[in-house]
Amino acid sequence: MRRLLLMMLLLTGAAARADEGMWTLDSPPLQRIERSTGFVPSPAWLDKAMHASARLARGCSASFVSPDGLVLTNHHCVAHCVEELGSSGHDLLKEGFVARTRAEERQCPAMELNRLEQITDVTREVAEATAGLEGGDYKKARNAVQARLSSACVGPDATRVRCDVVDFYHGGQYKLYRYHRFQDVRLVFAPEQAAAFFGGDPDNFNFPRYDLDMSMVRAYEDGKPAVVRDYFGLRADGPVAGEPVFVVGHPGSTQRELPVSRLATLRDFQLPDALMRLAEYRGVLEEYRATGPEPARYAAAEIFSVENSFKALRGRFAALTDARHFQQKIDEESALRAFAQTRPEFKDARGAWDATEQAEAAYRDLYAPWSALERGNPLLTDYFAFARTLVRAAAERPKPNGERLPEFAEAGLPEVRARLFSTAPVHADFEKLRLRFALTKIRESLGADDPIVHQLLGQESPEQVAERLVAGTSLGDPAQRRALWEGGQAAIDASQDSFIRFAAALDPAARAVRKRFESEVESVEQKSAERIARVRFAFKGTDTYPDATFTLRLSYGTVQGWDEAGGAVKPITDFAGAYARATGADPFRLPESWLRARNALDLATPLNFSTTNDIIGGNSGSPVIDREGRLVGLVFDGNIHSLGGAYWYDGATNRAVALDSAAIPEALDKIYGAGTLARELRGR
């Protein structure tokens, strides 16, 4: 009994502990915020927080920091753009980039910026459209209603409006998020990677830190800087230890509400598989990079991304193998299931956990073929991603909106086009390497005798297939891609491009495995999750926050260190610390610009700080603001303990890591000679 009581407390009263939670902007936890910070955000404060924040559609957060559309985000959020704007002999990731005038600002290939404008509850519409349906039918109806709602929301101007139907609490609520869309985004400032990512992979997810992980881009409309009403003014002195601060950003995904059977699959199967794949790919990339300066340039952003994912997922794996925490998840679920047994209205929900467990078994069975043919970009190459998009778009676009594969629904096409017509260069040699690697791993996971492997390789080796396909494609040319897009099915059928033919030949098998995956796994789990969500609402009330879904969230906390192995970690670092840590050898080598500026800098200027705010991947680039709504920091990381944040928040050690606002003008002025930009940030 005592144990049960304790469990109830755990699940209800203390459900959101201390500074836990990534709260949606339409239901901020005002009482909790007041309890924790002594401050109650006003409607105007919240309205500004929402409209001055933004996201990069590829998966980062950002904010407006001047009325002329200047946008602040992390360096690592625009690294792909910086790399793509480089050229042979000009490695901009290494050199950095400063636009000294607006004319020097350079458009990033395929970068899209979204600013949230409106939230509408559409739970009823979705529920009505999917009532009584299961499996494939459920999935189809859900896609159709989402396509209809999004299109109606976007209206006639898809170039400026984006609408997404998002589910919260895993189907407990559906909401329509309407964004202002910016598709002309130009690079304004990026420091050298050695400054942005000082300490490299060894220091990633660690603190104390000394990183200038910032960049600036500018939103343009009609060829001119966008004029924005809401933006965060910069507070030049940064926050003090113990000060309440708020993060407004777009956490990508958390798994705090997932059933235990899903977590077990993650722990025993999916995370280990991903980690081993990433580890090997990392080794391949490391050695490829060592073969010359051009390979090093092509691979830099990919290496960062792979190392970052590896470290993050490894932290998650470590969290899930913590038996005590996992047992707590089991106990929570047992309590919820016991509660469902007591209430007749949850009769249909009682089987939801078992249904999920069966879907997980199907997931494990389908994992290898689904990963080989469908999941993400299974062949790792830009060429294949282009080819698949073109092949499928030709088949999907003629269909009625609601019947298409959801990624080709009308509301999403502007983003599809932007990616497809991106002018970012494609490096044939690097594509070959990636295709060879992907094919080798597919053969490994399915076995040499699998029909999919026979179709992919025939009598050739992965090397030979990669060589032949890369030699036979012209999809590296954006004009070719545009012609195939505009030519529709007839152009695809007539094309002799190697990748088009390859993707077209694979498509029936890929669609078949996707269909099985959707009907046997995805729709079963979505439907079950909706049922479980209703039980949870009844059990815990709605005063909880939903799992992250790359939608705008508010988190509150204070600038604070933590105790590590008995010692206290202080929450604020300074420029002096960066110089003290530098060894002269990568990744602890400060760039020339920093070495030259050392005497000019006020070395006591704060550089990075840690806070108790509850964040996760996707929050990168989020503004940290104070009670006055002024910018005091820029989130770029979490500490190592934050990685378990995918599954739970531990207020004792989980910390967000941010660039201090005081460091920004100091660096712009004294290291980068970018006084104009510093003045724009300061509003002078």
Add this chain to the structure above:
Amino acid sequence: MRRLLLMMLLLTGAAARADEGMWTLDSPPLQRIERSTGFVPSPAWLDKAMHASARLARGCSASFVSPDGLVLTNHHCVAHCVEELGSSGHDLLKEGFVARTRAEERQCPAMELNRLEQITDVTREVAEATAGLEGGDYKKARNAVQARLSSACVGPDATRVRCDVVDFYHGGQYKLYRYHRFQDVRLVFAPEQAAAFFGGDPDNFNFPRYDLDMSMVRAYEDGKPAVVRDYFGLRADGPVAGEPVFVVGHPGSTQRELPVSRLATLRDFQLPDALMRLAEYRGVLEEYRATGPEPARYAAAEIFSVENSFKALRGRFAALTDARHFQQKIDEESALRAFAQTRPEFKDARGAWDATEQAEAAYRDLYAPWSALERGNPLLTDYFAFARTLVRAAAERPKPNGERLPEFAEAGLPEVRARLFSTAPVHADFEKLRLRFALTKIRESLGADDPIVHQLLGQESPEQVAERLVAGTSLGDPAQRRALWEGGQAAIDASQDSFIRFAAALDPAARAVRKRFESEVESVEQKSAERIARVRFAFKGTDTYPDATFTLRLSYGTVQGWDEAGGAVKPITDFAGAYARATGADPFRLPESWLRARNALDLATPLNFSTTNDIIGGNSGSPVIDREGRLVGLVFDGNIHSLGGAYWYDGATNRAVALDSAAIPEALDKIYGAGTLARELRGR
């Protein structure tokens, strides 16, 4: 009650199911063998099986197959030798090697062959020497008694006699194994790797298979082929489906008796860590190999070894994450603990499981520094291994035998010297790559701020350290190593060799972490395991087999396929199957010699077969013999289901995979023109 009964059955009556077990030659399970095969091995049969079998000290099994010391083992067991005997422009792994006369047989650097001569029980001697001791004292006393027993056993001729004290049942028994030692071993025959390892990594641990994974070496004594009394005559027609067969070999290590807390550490921590490390190293090696033919030659054996380990450990990880099997281990342990509670004589054993659990916690804490400084060859390089051996030998050899680090006890020195003075070439570029990789991973696991990392790297990057150390060493020259060995401490102190200085500087820290590891982990677990072993003997009786310990074991079984996904896998393949499977692209490309010989071969000749024999890594190269003691096969692999064999034997699917004896003369005669060798095997 019914559950308990079931459990008892599980633990006692059915403890060794069907063809389960790797039995020591001094206590063969005659009744079980008769039940399973209808055959009772005679003492003479067993005596011959023991004396015609052998092991390669580096970790493989083998057998004598002619009175002139001809030894049969796998290709992959001698791949290091084949690689080392190659030279620029001569990649012997690729080309294969045939000695057409004895004069052409070439000595393998640092290869040692052991033939078991005698087994003596020394359980009482060890128990008396360690009675009442715990922790570091226990460890010290155990080392001392083992050194004393081994040395007394070896006697004056350490070049021909080797003695190891081995523990069985994790300390339940100690035995002294006396071997005839051969240190002059010469390469006689190795096919092309494309034939030996046809299907490569994709087919590894799979069946049906089509591999000529064999090689032959010859033991020499006093510069002449060794004359041996016992050897296996070759049965030219190979075994038939359903025929009883016996494997006599040296399985390396199983974990079937380990406490659950140890298995949990393997599952949650140690195996995932090893797998990620191996995966990344594999990626590094793959790309390094692609940089040219010389790197490809240096790295080939290492790549094989890494891929093989990766696949094997991945299979083990998959086995341990099987919740049903793991629960069975938990239930077995619970029953054993409950039994210990009922018997007053096991009072001291009751805490053994908890002690192990605490030692496991210490293991996790010490894992990173211990792996960085001490475990295996922590810096991955031959140079470092040489340097550490020299530095430590200088300090250890002057000490009394019983007080040395056990690897420097008198009885083990011949093997130490053979490795140290090996003439195998060391490739500086490859050493650099490996050192750089090792240092990078150590920094990753300990963090950039760890004192060990500071000592290893100072102000340099891993690349810089690797570059500097490799440039400053002459340990690649065996004469230099010999001089340092013979010069003792004075020579070490005077040496300016970069690796000697590096290893000497690291040694205090490395010894310190080793000492902690031995006293907090190893000795606690050994002592606890001894206590648990006594409980297990009382509970299950001694009619069980001990975990594998790289000692000679007998396993019995039948030539048999299994059911896979509803279909029957046939147990015997033939040469025709190899040609049918060949695609012309690596790793499914047969070598030229095979393509030329196709018409000459009898394609219906059996090539590989599968059996129910219970084997594991280390059994590679084991002879498969029939009831008459004739050679009918050569174990080279297990199927994918055999990988869980580290923890349990599942007779339904666990299969050993062997080369058929019929294939050997067929290939030697018709593909390799090695009729002389075929005749020697046939005894004509």
